[in-house]
Amino acid sequence: MATETLTLGKALNAGLRRALEHDQKVVIMGEDVGKLGGVFRITDGLQKDFGDQRVIDTPLAESGIIGTAVGLAIRGFRPVCEIQFDGFVYPAYDQIVSQVAKMHYRSQGKVRIPMVIRIPYGGGIGAVEHHSESPEAYFAHTAGLKVVTCANPQDAYWMIQQAVASDDPIVFLEPKRRYWEKGPVDLEAPLSAAYPLHSARVARAGTDATVLAYGPMVRTCLDAAAAAAEDGRELEVVDLRTLSPLDLTAVYESVRRTGRCVVVHEAPGNLGLGAEIAARVTEECFYSLEAPVLRVTGFDTPYPASRVEEEYLPDLDRVLDAVDRAFGW
Amino acid sequence: MAKGDPGVTTTRGRRAAPRAKRTAATAGGDPELVQLLTPAGERVESAFGPDGTEYRVDFTDEEYRGLYRDLVLVRKLDAEATALQRQGELGLWASLLGQEAAQVGSGRALRSQDMAFPTYREHGVLYCRGIDPIMPLGLFRGVDQGGWDPNEFKFNMYTIVIGAQTLHATGYAMGVHMDGKTGGDDGEAVIAYFGDGATSQGDVNEAFVWASVFNAPLVFFCQNNQYAISEPLERQTRVPLYQRARGFGFPGVRVDGNDVLASYAVTRHALDNARHGQGPSLIEAYTYRMGAHTTSDDPTRYRIASEVEAWQAKDPIARMKAFLEKQKIADGSFFAEVDEQARAESVHLRERVLAMPDPEPVTMFDHVYPHGSPELDEQRAQFSRYLESFEGSAH
Numbered sequence: 001m002a003t004e005t006l007t008l009g010k011a012l013n014a015g016l017r018r019a020l021e022h023d024q025k026v027v028i029m030g031e032d033v034g035k036l037g038g039v040f041r042i043t044d045g046l047q048k049d050f051g052d053q054r055v056i057d058t059p060l061a062e063s064g065i066i067g068t069a070v071g072l073a074i075r076g077f078r079p080v081c082e083i084q085f086d087g088f089v090y091p092a093y094d095q096i097v098s099q100v101a102k103m104h105y106r107s108q109g110k111v112r113i114p115m116v117i118r119i120p121y122g123g124g125i126g127a128v129e130h131h132s133e134s135p136e137a138y139f140a141h142t143a144g145l146k147v148v149t150c151a152n153p154q155d156a157y158w159m160i161q162q163a164v165a166s167d168d169p170i171v172f173l174e175p176k177r178r179y180w181e182k183g184p185v186d187l188e189a190p191l192s193a194a195y196p197l198h199s200a201r202v203a204r205a206g207t208d209a210t211v212l213a214y215g216p217m218v219r220t221c222l223d224a225a226a227a228a229a230e231d232g233r234e235l236e237v238v239d240l241r242t243l244s245p246l247d248l249t250a251v252y253e254s255v256r257r258t259g260r261c262v263v264v265h266e267a268p269g270n271l272g273l274g275a276e277i278a279a280r281v282t283e284e285c286f287y288s289l290e291a292p293v294l295r296v297t298g299f300d301t302p303y304p305a306s307r308v309e310e311e312y313l314p315d316l317d318r319v320l321d322a323v324d325r326a327f328g329w
Numbered sequence: 330m331a332k333g334d335p336g337v338t339t340t341r342g343r344r345a346a347p348r349a350k351r352t353a354a355t356a357g358g359d360p361e362l363v364q365l366l367t368p369a370g371e372r373v374e375s376a377f378g379p380d381g382t383e384y385r386v387d388f389t390d391e392e393y394r395g396l397y398r399d400l401v402l403v404r405k406l407d408a409e410a411t412a413l414q415r416q417g418e419l420g421l422w423a424s425l426l427g428q429e430a431a432q433v434g435s436g437r438a439l440r441s442q443d444m445a446f447p448t449y450r451e452h453g454v455l456y457c458r459g460i461d462p463i464m465p466l467g468l469f470r471g472v473d474q475g476g477w478d479p480n481e482f483k484f485n486m487y488t489i490v491i492g493a494q495t496l497h498a499t500g501y502a503m504g505v506h507m508d509g510k511t512g513g514d515d516g517e518a519v520i521a522y523f524g525d526g527a528t529s530q531g532d533v534n535e536a537f538v539w540a541s542v543f544n545a546p547l548v549f550f551c552q553n554n555q556y557a558i559s560e561p562l563e564r565q566t567r568v569p570l571y572q573r574a575r576g577f578g579f580p581g582v583r584v585d586g587n588d589v590l591a592s593y594a595v596t597r598h599a600l601d602n603a604r605h606g607q608g609p610s611l612i613e614a615y616t617y618r619m620g621a622h623t624t625s626d627d628p629t630r631y632r633i634a635s636e637v638e639a640w641q642a643k644d645p646i647a648r649m650k651a652f653l654e655k656q657k658i659a660d661g662s663f664f665a666e667v668d669e670q671a672r673a674e675s676v677h678l679r680e681r682v683l684a685m686p687d688p689e690p691v692t693m694f695d696h697v698y699p700h701g702s703p704e705l706d707e708q709r710a711q712f713s714r715y716l717e718s719f720e721g722s723a724h
Contacts, residue, residue, distance in 0.1 A: 067497060094490060
């Protein structure tokens with residue numbers, strides 16, 4: 001067994017390395033991804049080992065990164081683009097939603113854009129503005145894109161490789177405040193043995209209420225579940241992992257058992273993923289629900305100054321408060 | 330124009346030399362505009378770009394006639410498409426009227442291995458790539474959104490978002506480089522088409538930066554047709570567009586975009602530089618959109634008739650015809666034969682447009698993802714059941 005304890009960031013690095021080894025058409029491109037190894041060091045050492053034709057420091061222009069990656073994809077490459085921070089993806093928004101997402105559709109299946117767009121996202125690191133946002137709903141709303149997010153090192157290692165190997169354009173969201181959290185990673189199992197990319201997974205089994213989370217909020221919800229257990233309440237925590245398409249099969253099964261459902265995300269609540277999930281769970285589990293599906297989310301404000309971000313971000317107490325409300329309905 | 334490499338010869342002269350080298354026929358030539366065929370149909374032996382590059386062409390009579398045939402054909406097919414829109418058979422048409430020489434010249438300059446990234450108006454380039462002119466009409470009729478394979482035709486799908494394709498072309502050209510396909514006569518080059526309005530777009534400027542720093546084998550071909558819908562060039566720039574290239578670190582040249590010979594010579598030279606690893610360049614083809622932006626537009630609201638008339642006098646086909654007549658390269662029977670071919674091809678095009686079936690509604694669910702989608706399969710199934718629920722439904 002080659003199981004090692006790695007941080008989530010190192011696991012991503014190891015996954016990218018394997019993807020580069022596996023397929024000569026894979027190229028990594030972005031700002032500072034070369035010598036520096038990225039501002040979060042996710043691509044650390046890759047340019048040194050694979051050369052500057054495969055790990056490309058690009059000009060500082062996000063639309064350029066994605067737009068040129070489209071051209072590379074048309075030529076048969078598999079570009080892995082890094083957007084340095086969530087709040088900097090918007091200059092590339094047109095290329096992503098109008099070009100990347102639609103090329104396969106418009107060409108009636110003749111053009112594939114097997115591109116991965118890596119975006120460190122979410123708050124909690126005390127950053128200045130534009131460095132803590134959760135833009136997942138914009139992309140999950142766009143047909144033609146797929147959106148996934150990892151929550152632990154093992155998933156990070158597998159999911160980035162699965163995303164690179166996929167023929168879909170994939171927005172790959174990395175929970176930046178979890179980059180330094182450690183966990184076991186099996187580095188040698190074949191990719192075919194990995195848990196399917198577009199599948200949710202029960203992160204903690206429980207019987208009393210179903211709590212849905214993804215990315216950085218999975219850890220928060222697991223902590224909340226541990227605290228709830230001390231009070232005699234068993235929460236089932238589901239790590240969604242895939243935001244588009246959503247995989248709610250296990251969620252429906254869970255909610256039919258528990259009768260209560262709480263969705264947690266950092267992004268603002270208004271028209272966020274939680275709204276879509278609440279609608280679907282209500283439709284599928286209507287007669288099993290003991291309470292409406294509740295949401296615990298960021299507020300409908302711009303992401304606030306970092307000194308108050310702890311109040312903005314859903315935390316253990318807000319999750320448990322929502323669970324209490326679900327029981328008190 | 331069927332044969333390989335009609336003799337374009339270009340030599341790099343010193344800046345001081347050009348004037349002395351010109352023949353009498355160049356009198357009145359604009360040093361900022363490469364021209365090899367005057368509006369009156371006079372051949373100019375050679376012309377010089379701003380960096381001293383000398384441009385000339387040496388076509389056979391058959392090749393000259395071929396270029397004329399292309400010009401007439403693409404204009405006629407374009408007129409047919411406009412008519413089809415007026416009759417409700419196309420939802421929209423973006424006419425190339427007036428820009429035939431820029432498109433035929435640059436399109437014929439492409440070698441078979443070269444890749445083109447068009448806007449939505451490059452019907453003439455498409456024709457010169459040997460592609461059936463019916464191909465883009467599905468988009469304008471509303472039965473598809475392109476639907477062709479760029480790699481099969483070496484011609485990307487039309488791009489409606491202004492300037493977005495210049496980045497695609499740049500990335501593709503970077504890929505050519507990475508594949509080691511530059512450096513020799515068989516090297517690949519890429520051409521990106523866009524208009525004067527697009528030069529204000531961020532994407533185009535980013536493409537200039539990227540192509541420059543990565544030395545991409547790319548020709549930026551800007552058809553400056555003087556208007557971005559209603560807005561004149563003055564709203565996009567205060568300097569001649571070709572001069573912008575200098576600031577990005579590659580050569581720029583302005584060519585008479587109504588002169589098919591000069592458009593050919595300048596483009597062929599730029600493409601060959603690119604394929605030999607000498608990096609990108611910008612061509613500003615100075616031309617005029619004789620018609621509306623699209624069939625939804627009314628140009629009488631923003632430009633005066635005298636301006637249009639002045640450009641009418643520079644018509645790309647009239648000057649080529651005058652040249653062929655004066656040089657006795659073609660006679661009346663040739664012109665009649667070309668007109669007849671154009672008529673026949675446009676009739677054929679019309680018949681096929683009218684025969685284009687509407688897609689089945691459920692096909693809207695196809696091809697969203699390369700390997701399908703259970704979620705969309707379910708939506709398709711639900712929608713099918715809904716359609717079938719109507720009494721007498723044919724579905």
